[in-house]
Amino acid sequence: MSFDMSTRQNIIKKYMCCFFVFLFSVFLCSTLSACNTISTPPNSTSNSQAKPMPEMNERVSKFFQEHNLTLADKPGWVPSKILDYSDRTDEEFNNKLKNNITGYIVSIHDDKISINEVTWISNVNEDGGFKIVDSSPEVIQYQLAQDVEVWVLTQMVHIQIPLQDLKSYIEKYEYTLWNIGVKEGKVITLIEKYVP
Structure with a gap:
């Protein structure tokens, strides 16, 4: 089975496109996961001061x-x-x-x-x-x-x-x-x- 030059280029483009979509998805998932696990240090100014505890009036x-x-x-x-x-x-x-x-x-x-x-x-x-x-x-x-x-x-x-x-x-x-x-x-x- 032989492909002409333009068909080969189209196949390569499709694979490259899929590969970049996959890389972007991995990057996005890891970034979101990192955002969920980051916690504010206890002495941070934004800790209890920015978000008061529920029992506060x-x-x-x-x-x-x-x-x-x-x-x-x-x-x-x-x-x-x-x-x-x-x-x-x-x-x-x-x-x-x-x-x-x-x-x-x-x-x-x-x-x-x-x-x-x-x-x-x-x-x-x-x-x-x-x-x-x-x-x-x-x-x-x-x-x-x-x-x-x-x-x-x-x-x-x-x-x-x-x-x-x-x-x-x-x-x-x-x-x-x-x-x-x-x-x-x-x-x-x-x-x-x-x-x-």
């Missing part, structure tokens, strides 16, 4: 959509709920701070909070323009108001969280400085202070 989801990098400075901590958020500064929170004190949260047990009070002194001769003086290492215990407001600071955005989320927050970030509002012997407001 709608406000958490909305917050992450609007401020998807705002919690990048808080690795390993994600709130279960966000009650509110604001880019207000410390000064604009002053109306929430009755009898304002400044200090570190030492512990929270049930409806009591232990605070190590310190003094913030603005001083241009100090690094950062301030110094923190801990004149007494004594820890003072306060009662927590039932409706205590808790605001944590994440890259210049304050987010309001429930008290139970504060407990996990201070375990992770224990040296955070707080502006603390006290009324009639009870802590009514806890606002994380910006420290340059």
Whole structure:
């Protein structure tokens, strides 16, 4: 059986075409398979921050959509709920701070909070323009108001969280400085202070 030159070329073209289709199919399948097996590294910014866990409320989801990098400075901590958020500064929170004190949260047990009070002194001769003086290492215990407001600071955005989320927050970030509002012997407001 003999083929003329043009018939041979047509047969070769058909085989080459089939071969390239086969190669492309293999490449496509392996690429899709690789996409399904790639997982996001645990410390990736897009991990829990871009896709909140299902138990988080709608406000958490909305917050992450609007401020998807705002919690990048808080690795390993994600709130279960966000009650509110604001880019207000410390000064604009002053109306929430009755009898304002400044200090570190030492512990929270049930409806009591232990605070190590310190003094913030603005001083241009100090690094950062301030110094923190801990004149007494004594820890003072306060009662927590039932409706205590808790605001944590994440890259210049304050987010309001429930008290139970504060407990996990201070375990992770224990040296955070707080502006603390006290009324009639009870802590009514806890606002994380910006420290340059």
